[in-house]
Amino acid sequence: MSKTKTIYVQRFTVFARVLHLTVIISFLTLALTGMALKFADEPWAGAIASFFGSFKVLGVLHRIGAVLTFAYFFLHFILIYQNWRKTNKSLLSFLFDKTIGMVPNLQDLKEIGQTLKWFVGKGPKPRYGRWTYWEKFDYFAVFWGVAVIGLTGICLWFPVWVTQYIPGSWLNIATIIHSDEALLATGFIFTIHFFNTHIRPEKYPLDRVIFTGSITLDELKHERPREYEMLVKEGRLDDVIVDKPPRWLVIFAYVFGFTALTIGMFLVFTIIYTIATLTFG
Amino acid sequence: MKTTTRKKIGIFTGVFFAVLLTITVSSRSALSMSNEECLECHGDEDLTRESNDSSVYVNAEILASSIHGDEDCISCHQDADTEDEHPSKLTKVNCDECHEDVGKIYEESIHGKARSRGDALAPYCYTCHGTHGILPPSDPNSKVYVTNIPKTCGHCHKEGSPMTKTHENIDQHNVLQNFSMSMHGKGLLKSGLIVAAVCTSCHTSHNVLPHTDPASSINRHNVAKTCMKCHANIERTHQKVIRKTLWEKETHKIPSCVECHQPHIERQIMYSDSLTDDFCMKCHDDPNLVMANDEGGIKSLYVDLEEYDEFRGTLHKKEKIACVKCHSNVDIAREPICINSGPVDCSACHPEENDIFQKSIHGKLLAKLDPNAPGCTDCHGKHANMSKANPDSPINPINIPLLCGSCHQEGKKAAVRIKKGHEHNIVSTYSMSIHGKGLVKSGLLVSATCASCHTGHSILPQSDPDSTVNRNHVTATCETCHYGVARKIKQSVHNTPVGADSSRFPTCSDCHSAHGAARITEAAFRKQQAAECEKCHQEQVETYRESYHGKASMLAGGERAAQCSDCHGSHSMLPATDPDATLSGDNAVRTCRKCHPGANLSFTTYRTHATHSDKEHNPDMYYVFWSMTILLLGTFSLFGLHTLLWIPRSLKERLELRKARKQKK
Numbered sequence: 002m003s004k005t006k007t008i009y010v011q012r013f014t015v016f017a018r019v020l021h022l023t024v025i026i027s028f029l030t031l032a033l034t035g036m037a038l039k040f041a042d043e044p045w046a047g048a049i050a051s052f053f054g055s056f057k058v059l060g061v062l063h064r065i066g067a068v069l070t071f072a073y074f075f076l077h078f079i080l081i082y083q084n085w086r087k088t089n090k091s092l093l094s095f096l097f098d099k100t101i102g103m104v105p106n107l108q109d110l111k112e113i114g115q116t117l118k119w120f121v122g123k124g125p126k127p128r129y130g131r132w133t134y135w136e137k138f139d140y141f142a143v144f145w146g147v148a149v150i151g152l153t154g155i156c157l158w159f160p161v162w163v164t165q166y167i168p169g170s171w172l173n174i175a176t177i178i179h180s181d182e183a184l185l186a187t188g189f190i191f192t193i194h195f196f197n198t199h200i201r202p203e204k205y206p207l208d209r210v211i212f213t214g215s216i217t218l219d220e221l222k223h224e225r226p227r228e229y230e231m232l233v234k235e236g237r238l239d240d241v242i243v244d245k246p247p248r249w250l251v252i253f254a255y256v257f258g259f260t261a262l263t264i265g266m267f268l269v270f271t272i273i274y275t276i277a278t279l280t281f282g
Numbered sequence: 283m284k285t286t287t288r289k290k291i292g293i294f295t296g297v298f299f300a301v302l303l304t305i306t307v308s309s310r311s312a313l314s315m316s317n318e319e320c321l322e323c324h325g326d327e328d329l330t331r332e333s334n335d336s337s338v339y340v341n342a343e344i345l346a347s348s349i350h351g352d353e354d355c356i357s358c359h360q361d362a363d364t365e366d367e368h369p370s371k372l373t374k375v376n377c378d379e380c381h382e383d384v385g386k387i388y389e390e391s392i393h394g395k396a397r398s399r400g401d402a403l404a405p406y407c408y409t410c411h412g413t414h415g416i417l418p419p420s421d422p423n424s425k426v427y428v429t430n431i432p433k434t435c436g437h438c439h440k441e442g443s444p445m446t447k448t449h450e451n452i453d454q455h456n457v458l459q460n461f462s463m464s465m466h467g468k469g470l471l472k473s474g475l476i477v478a479a480v481c482t483s484c485h486t487s488h489n490v491l492p493h494t495d496p497a498s499s500i501n502r503h504n505v506a507k508t509c510m511k512c513h514a515n516i517e518r519t520h521q522k523v524i525r526k527t528l529w530e531k532e533t534h535k536i537p538s539c540v541e542c543h544q545p546h547i548e549r550q551i552m553y554s555d556s557l558t559d560d561f562c563m564k565c566h567d568d569p570n571l572v573m574a575n576d577e578g579g580i581k582s583l584y585v586d587l588e589e590y591d592e593f594r595g596t597l598h599k600k601e602k603i604a605c606v607k608c609h610s611n612v613d614i615a616r617e618p619i620c621i622n623s624g625p626v627d628c629s630a631c632h633p634e635e636n637d638i639f640q641k642s643i644h645g646k647l648l649a650k651l652d653p654n655a656p657g658c659t660d661c662h663g664k665h666a667n668m669s670k671a672n673p674d675s676p677i678n679p680i681n682i683p684l685l686c687g688s689c690h691q692e693g694k695k696a697a698v699r700i701k702k703g704h705e706h707n708i709v710s711t712y713s714m715s716i717h718g719k720g721l722v723k724s725g726l727l728v729s730a731t732c733a734s735c736h737t738g739h740s741i742l743p744q745s746d747p748d749s750t751v752n753r754n755h756v757t758a759t760c761e762t763c764h765y766g767v768a769r770k771i772k773q774s775v776h777n778t779p780v781g782a783d784s785s786r787f788p789t790c791s792d793c794h795s796a797h798g799a800a801r802i803t804e805a806a807f808r809k810q811q812a813a814e815c816e817k818c819h820q821e822q823v824e825t826y827r828e829s830y831h832g833k834a835s836m837l838a839g840g841e842r843a844a845q846c847s848d849c850h851g852s853h854s855m856l857p858a859t860d861p862d863a864t865l866s867g868d869n870a871v872r873t874c875r876k877c878h879p880g881a882n883l884s885f886t887t888y889r890t891h892a893t894h895s896d897k898e899h900n901p902d903m904y905y906v907f908w909s910m911t912i913l914l915l916g917t918f919s920l921f922g923l924h925t926l927l928w929i930p931r932s933l934k935e936r937l938e939l940r941k942a943r944k945q946k947k
Contacts, residue, residue, distance in 0.1 A: 038833050041833035042836050054838060056834045059837070121927065160878065161880045178910060185914045188918065189918075201928060201932045202933045203936045
């Protein structure tokens with residue numbers, strides 16, 4: 002073959018990928034068991050409960066999911082720390098950095114405008130950095146979601162303990178927030194996140210990067226030019242060049258990825274169908 | 283004034299003389315024909331009627347010696363009193379003229395009614411009393427003297443007479459023959475005992491009425507009185523078999539005499555010393571003895587003495603009851619005497635049970651000749667009927683579900699009456715119930731069986747207001763065993779106040795389904811609870827189902843989630859406003875602690891039935907829900923639009939990427 006060898010660069014470390022695997026597993030578990038309770042009088046919910054034997058099992062699984070969630074939530078601060086240590090920046094300038102920072106900033110506002118123009122054909126493709134604005138939204142959605150659903154979830158998990166500090170009538174509020182925020186989270190992840198990352202034509206049917214951890218250099222140049230330029234400028238490009246992902250990892254990426262996608266899509270379409278029939282039926 | 287008075291006196295005097303004149307003329311003419319004058323012609327033995335040559339001779343001696351010897355001929359034959367020759371056809375003598383009272387009784391009797399109906403065979407006075415030679419009943423020559431009565435009545439009522447041939451509705455046959463061989467008949471005819479009962483002793487002379495007439499002397503209710511005219515202290519003899527109090531207070535419940543002592547054949551043949559079981563067994567011991575049945579098949583008449591053995595606790599054997607006591611309709615005029623004796627009538631000895639049974643659905647259907655309706659023997663057995671205390675008895679509690687199930691099951695006799703959507707497998711449902719398991723699995727004889735709730739004899743459909751399982755009586759029926767529960771219910775909010783519409787209050791069977799009554803800890807019972815309460819408490823159950831408890835209870839294993847009764851209590855349920863209620867004040871803490879140990883008063887402020895849609899009561903929930911919903915809708919609208927805009931651009935990107943790759947190649 003006359004073709005030059007494809008160069009791969011690392012986007013996610015093993016630790017980051019393991020954390021995201023934890024997110025997938027815990028999130029699917031929480032969504033499946035939680036929605037079965039929320040829509041208990043629907044036949045599909047009954048089927049899920051019957052599959053696991055009892056609503057008590059659903060409860061146990063839900064709590065395991067909750068523990069995993071709290072675990073990845075706290076562990077990801079280590080990831081942030083690691084990523085920060087790779088740069089020479091102070092913590093704040095790392096977090097708010099135009100190219101590699103995770104906190105939304107003015108650059109993102111500009112890019113939103115550019116993106117909308119690009120969508121309608123009134124401008125060129127924006128030159129994104131390491132994190133696009135929608136990726137940052139995904140991140141903070143989870144961040145916010147875990148905080149809100151987690152706190153209300155703890156109230157519902159330990160009602161006797163929390164009612165020593167708050168009135169029992171607040172548990173009604175906690176229930177609504179927990180349940181509706183969860184609906185928002187599942188809805189968002191299984192539609193918007195799935196589309197943005199996997200299903201949109203450029204990536205269809207699956208973006209395997211979250212499992213393999215690496216993208217091609219071409220992709221990096223094309224999709225995240227400002228990150229590429231930064232790496233070149235700082236002379237760190239060679240540090241991130243990795244081997245082609247092994248075949249087993251690619252197979253795993255597709256098998257696991259499609260399974261998770263299927264479960265998520267099944268759940269979200271069932272929920273949409275159920276809400277539609279409850280609202281309009 | 284004076285003129286009107288005079289006028290009145292004038293009219294009165296006129297009328298007076300007119301009446302006097304009429305009386306004088308008529309009495310003169312009545313006296314005008316003497317018996318001698320009549321006998322001038324009718325004394326001739328050869329005098330016959332012109333029309334049919336029948337004799338019109340009157341024996342003067344007989345007439346003179348008769349009870350009417352002093353009467354004139356024309357007293358009876360009034361239309362013969364003419365100046366000249368009397369009409370060739372005289373009207374029939376009307377005895378009513380003198381015997382008005384008897385005449386009235388006669389007219390109401392079966393004989394009198396037949397006559398007024400125009401029945402040519404109906405007897406009139408002279409049929410029994412004769413014509414010119416009427417003698418007092420005390421005269422041994424009288425046709426109505428006690429020894430002559432069977433002959434007089436038998437003239438019409440003997441087998442083969444024109445009357446018996448045409449009057450098929452009289453259900454007694456061989457009356458005269460049977461009577462003559464009966465105790466009464468033999469006493470009269472053989473022993474010349476004139477105190478022996480004859481036809482008129484029981485049937486009366488003039489007031490003869492069919493036994494179906496309540497006024498009849500032989501009606502079921504009057505028979506005892508009739509027999510007791512002679513058998514004055516007969517009840518003392520019978521007190522061995524019939525309770526004394528029954529005899530005194532509820533005479534309608536004792537069997538009537540004729541039920542044991544057949545009318546007209548009241549002989550000793552009813553007693554085993556003359557018609558022994560051995561006599562019956564001469565034929566019925568043969569296993570091949572059969573007769574044709576109504577359906578054209580054959581019916582075995584074999585009596586298995588083994589089955590009817592004292593050892594097996596057969597009730598009738600214990601009481602040493604002979605075959606003929608039950609098969610009483612034997613007739614010595616028949617050969618064999620038991621032929622066509624018909625089914626046994628248990629009510630002869632068991633009138634009380636029979637009265638109840640008649641009113642039951644089984645009895646009513648049987649009266650309508652429903653081929654599927656059960657009679658006494660269908661449940662109690664025929665020869666092998668045993669005390670219900672005997673475990674071999676079909677009516678022993680342990681066997682009752684099987685017994686009732688032999689009809690009340692899909693594909694069995696009573697299945698024709700099972701309505702659509704009703705319980706089709708009562709027996710199998712029952713055997714799965716707490717009652718059924720107690721009885722069948724544990725052999726607990728005090729467990730409720732079919733008969734415990736439905737009764738043995740007075741079974742009525744639930745819709746009948748008198749039924750023990752009618753919703754007005756169900757609680758009372760259950761109370762016979764579950765007394766403590768019933769007492770709690772009566773103090774609870776669910777007790778039906780006197781005079782209130784009972785359909786608005788729950789009965790036992792509303793929560794504990796009738797046949798499938800389950801143990802309350804069973805999953806099926808617990809999961810069914812909300813649906814039962816929902817029948818009345820719709821809104822509360824709806825909101826319950828929106829709560830965690832309600833949602834969990836709908837899923838597999840949901841019986842472990844809190845059900846209505848876990849918080850509200852069950853039988854002694856009280857409104858939450860009652861200080862004794864499970865959810866009032868400190869009680870609520872205790873109630874919650876059953877599942878949530880350590881719960882405090884603050885915990886109990888959780889609003890179990892609250893929904894976000896109730897803005898008035900739960901504004902906080904309402905606003906939080908809508909805030910969350912707006913957040914949700916807002917996020918999805920924003921990103922939905924973003925996605926929609928992205929799709930065409932993304933497609934283009936992909937196509938360009940492919941082009942670029944191709945060019946590279």
